[in-house]
Amino acid sequence: MNDKIRSLTEVVRELPDKGAEIALGGFAITRCPIAFACELIRQKKTDLTLYEIIGSMDADMLVGAGAVKKLSYGGGSLDRFGRLGRINESIEKGAYDIREYSAFSITLRFTAGALGIPFIPTKTPLGTDIIKNLLAKETDAVIAGHSPFDNEKYIFLRALNPEYAVIHCQYADRKGNVITEGPVWDLELAKSAKKLIVTVDQIVSTETVKRCPEKTIIPSVLTYAVVEVPYGAYPTSTYKNYDYDADALTLYARVNRKQDDFDQWLKEYVLDTKDHNEFLLKMAGLDKLNKIKSDPVFGYAIGGDSRGSK
């Protein structure tokens, strides 16, 4: 269909209550689909199978909320704000099924999936304990092999085509043409999905798309749903639209160290807010939202201090 606009509530409601398979597009503290993750938690989706190339705040929240059954990721952090406390603790405790890749090896699985090839041969990361664990655990997706051309050792990584991918971007039109500014670490992940859901800060006209087609990183053909959620990545940043909120991230990097603190934070900001607008007003307030607006040349807020006011 031409019109792919859906509301956040509606598109999340469509997911199975248990066991949805979702690849998330965030990178540490930028373009993380936070609004989507919060709505998954509000709608009490459980037993999720998650993928994220660089583990980010969204995946950490979902693990902390107990919504995740299995997570495959390439390592991650909250950059200098702190660690992925909920993910790290669950690995230490063996609480969930967590499978660690390197950023590029998991990217290659999406790359193969996006391209429609069955697998991709690579040398990364041969010799590591990462690959040792994957060869033991991910036997249906990671195997050791040889190239028939040079007879050298390679890892064969099976193509990954997750049921859903969710990325947050600056703009899309109602047909699903997606516009992003800045780096596109999540492009192959997005293109590999059976159903790609894009949350965007703003829906723009197709006329806007046609005036700068070189900014369309994903053509409508590959998009399943477009969800307009202004500040949908907050408190992480969306290049040229808004900066990360250093105060909110500092707070999160503190509460995510202990489950109890996290639970309180989750209740206050996610479970007790009915939607992303309430989340925004409670965590930031309109004044802060205006303060983190990006300067169009620099692409981030120039007034503030990147380390936060605390």
Next chain:
Amino acid sequence: MNDKIRSLTEVVRELPDKGAEIALGGFAITRCPIAFACELIRQKKTDLTLYEIIGSMDADMLVGAGAVKKLSYGGGSLDRFGRLGRINESIEKGAYDIREYSAFSITLRFTAGALGIPFIPTKTPLGTDIIKNLLAKETDAVIAGHSPFDNEKYIFLRALNPEYAVIHCQYADRKGNVITEGPVWDLELAKSAKKLIVTVDQIVSTETVKRCPEKTIIPSVLTYAVVEVPYGAYPTSTYKNYDYDADALTLYARVNRKQDDFDQWLKEYVLDTKDHNEFLLKMAGLDKLNKIKSDPVFGYAIGGDSRGSK
């Protein structure tokens, strides 16, 4: 080195006199590196091993000039202007070693080369006489195999990293950041090369690059040499810069039907001109060059008739 600017004469002189391996970036009648091809002919380079995804005027000229030993390509034409007469005849006569792929299967070889993987598995074009011939002739690059994951039949295509790739684009800076407008069928081909030579209509400042980094399709890291050749794709088009010259292409599509006619044309326009500027003035003249300038919104010349004045 930071400054990668070279003159056309100089960069072609660097190639071995016999047996250079070059991937060309043209597509039928757009962004064909015509100036580069002419200079190869003027400097009497022979025994070339050529690759081109869609065979184009440049490859046809080089075959007609007797400069080619081996050509691998995915089919091609001069669009409605006509056929690749010199290539077709040489196939009919078995004159050179010509290996036909489909456009995507040869693209996948460049894709693997650009990505640094040893080979890529695909189903295209299983069952065709194209693949039958390749399996017989290109035994070091095209083999039949099975995926270890689903045990289905695939073709394994070996990565291709040609010694040189030559593409024509709109702009580059002196460091080798390449800017192109419009479709980028030649991107993986360019990125796969050991040495990428980019001919451009105009060298722009690095400041220009930094103001719209999303237009840089190839980062300086991957570029070996930048050659400024205004109208370097003429008589083929360069989107947003200049249209194809329908008269010149009509003429070429007539002379390339017979070797004698082609030889006369080649002598008159290529061998008897000392450089691309003389070629331009002889074949087009300044008035025609101005007439084919592109309208900035449409991207092609709006005054003329796309079928030519004849």
Next chain:
Amino acid sequence: MAANRFSTNELMAVTASRLLQDGQNIVVGLGLPQVATLLAKDTHAPNLNIIYEIGVVNAEAVDPGVGLADPRLWYRSEHFTGFVGTLGQILQKGQVDVGFLGALQIDKFGNLNSTLVEEEGRMRHFTGSGGAADIATYAKNIFVIAKHEKRKIVEAVDFITTTGCLQGYETRKEAGLPVCRSITVITNLCVFGLKAGSNILEVKSLHPGVSAESVIENTGFAVDIPADVHITGEPDEKELNLLRTKIDPARMYIK
């Protein structure tokens, strides 16, 4: 053959157009296939996604071009990419519903040849594949527009550039190729489709005024025409009007 109200090419374009469904993703080239696609988009299928293999999606040309490499065809595109974006991340990923092809020769199994054709006792080389072989590998459905002549619609093509059903029956599957749900060949005389089981082309409908005999006469293989064969539907006034005034006003293709 066709009534005077419309030309044969108009009938062919309309027939192909009606077979396209709204929301489909189509890889198409220049000529009648493009005319048919644009007509569908202007009538019952406004949400078609039209993909050019060169790396252009949903362009809206206002001037006629000479081929995919003509920037006229890229005007008002929604996305620029390359072969990897079109034939890889859309086609090979399995998201193309219809691949619309042309050919010099087509055989009874729907295999096409645009590479080597025997003419006057010697092999002549033509355009070759381009993306056609890739499209025929992966598109869920294949449409072909072809001229109905005995030497063009043949028992076996001289060279298989793009695969139809290979040697019929399950041979396509056995070769390891993805499933091709349908092959539809629209000629100036009739519409062919695949016969279930044998996967050999059979006549699905005869164009108005065309006799079964004339199809048999002009077909290079022993053609099966069911007794209850349909007659191809005629273009309506709206379709003809769109073709003549909007889609191909210069009558480059619908003449």
Next chain:
Amino acid sequence: MAANRFSTNELMAVTASRLLQDGQNIVVGLGLPQVATLLAKDTHAPNLNIIYEIGVVNAEAVDPGVGLADPRLWYRSEHFTGFVGTLGQILQKGQVDVGFLGALQIDKFGNLNSTLVEEEGRMRHFTGSGGAADIATYAKNIFVIAKHEKRKIVEAVDFITTTGCLQGYETRKEAGLPVCRSITVITNLCVFGLKAGSNILEVKSLHPGVSAESVIENTGFAVDIPADVHITGEPDEKELNLLRTKIDPARMYIK
């Protein structure tokens, strides 16, 4: 340990900087590695290409950022791409000269650990690989900046996140990994490099004022210090000036 004229971190940055050669392609993250790279670019290596794995090439930040995901680090970039563009089409293609890494632990073969570290009798999980494992697989040379403590520079890492020379000698090659020409570890006490043959880290230079004994004492494996070991060169005034006034004026890293 260092003379008062410069801090140890300044010495480390300058030492790393001087090892970079003009025109090299470097994949680097935040912190001292980036400081060292920028210093090299401002002195003897103006044509370094600086690649951030997130998909940014040759940016010129004017404000300090908190990590690769901070848009401050993307300012004045020459190219935006993603992991495929950086770790694939540059790194895996074999075009990265230097991969500049950090780690929680490093062992005598140059293997790094940023995943699981034993602390107080239990395994604690940290950042994991990100692109580090990929960089260590493919970069021609590996630079590491590490804190020199017995529990950080160890006999064998608790978890191999990124490969150095595995178990030394030819074991890296035997594992099928691409050639790694050199591993250089710059600590607050000395500079390590690989000993030819065994591929075990040995001290290449001691920082000014640092004794061989203090290195031995603070290293978790039996370290080889040649009798004729060099003394690490001191920063010059120009370098110190650039570090303090231009590259890290807030002294976030060179303190």
